[in-house]
Amino acid sequence: MARIVGGIGTSHIPAIGLAMARKQWNEPYWKPFFDAYAPVRAWLEQVRPTVAIVIYNDHGLNFFLDKMPAFAIGAAAEYRNADEGWGLPTLTPFPGDAALSWHLIESLAAADFDLTTCQEMLVDHGFVVPMQLLWPDREPGLVRTVPIHVNTVQHPLPSPARCLRLGEALGRAIESWPHDERVVVLGTGGLSHQLDGQRAGFINKPFDLFCLEKIVDEPELLARYSIRQLIELAGTQGPELIQWLMMRGALGPAVRALESNYHVPISNTGSGLLLLEKAA
């Protein structure tokens, strides 16, 4: 049976992708940020997941304001990125696992979560920046991927509580897949940031640290916030936290944090990193 080996929450800021393309690992601005990923990469090398479920929000590459599903899932053999205007390189495609995707789609529909199914899906920085951070020397085919998009762009957005519940159903769906896979679940985005408007540049470090702490043992507490409250507390892009909540839900009731890191700012964002394992 498939087993969830862990969950990772990480920011997905495009500037990180640019810094990686420019090999700026050791520059003073970037070194402390990149160094925090070393223990998570060491954990990945030890656990060697075969599949990554990547929960992120598309920012306008695959979906735009004219058609914006609340939740969408890839069911393709591979996923490509494309120019989004950030200057990020176009990468070799990420392998998918269409059979697992369809199992997740059917299991989630049976649990009353109907996801938009995408047999073609471009993946943006919300997917590729974390994948590059976690597998910088990606061997082709080493990790298959299933992208799951959550709308944090076009209001109304799905509520934090609904995302936590969907994550729980996703965890059950993964663990009912009758194949020996080691699955890691990524939740990407956040933490606090506001890219435009009167509060552009807004970051709330105390709230970010509160979220990093509470998501481990008290995710229900975070799930009680409304989207409006998350925007007040964490900026207009702060609701990207709902992807972390979905990841947390997939891990089940009890987890332990193996790594937790906060670095502020990276670009306009309070950048968070969290590695969770299911508690036995």
Ligand code: DHB
């Ligand atoms: C930034 C952060 C994001 O989450 C994003 O999607 C785009 C930009 C930033 O801080 O620059």
Ligand code: FE
């Ligand atoms: Fe984002």
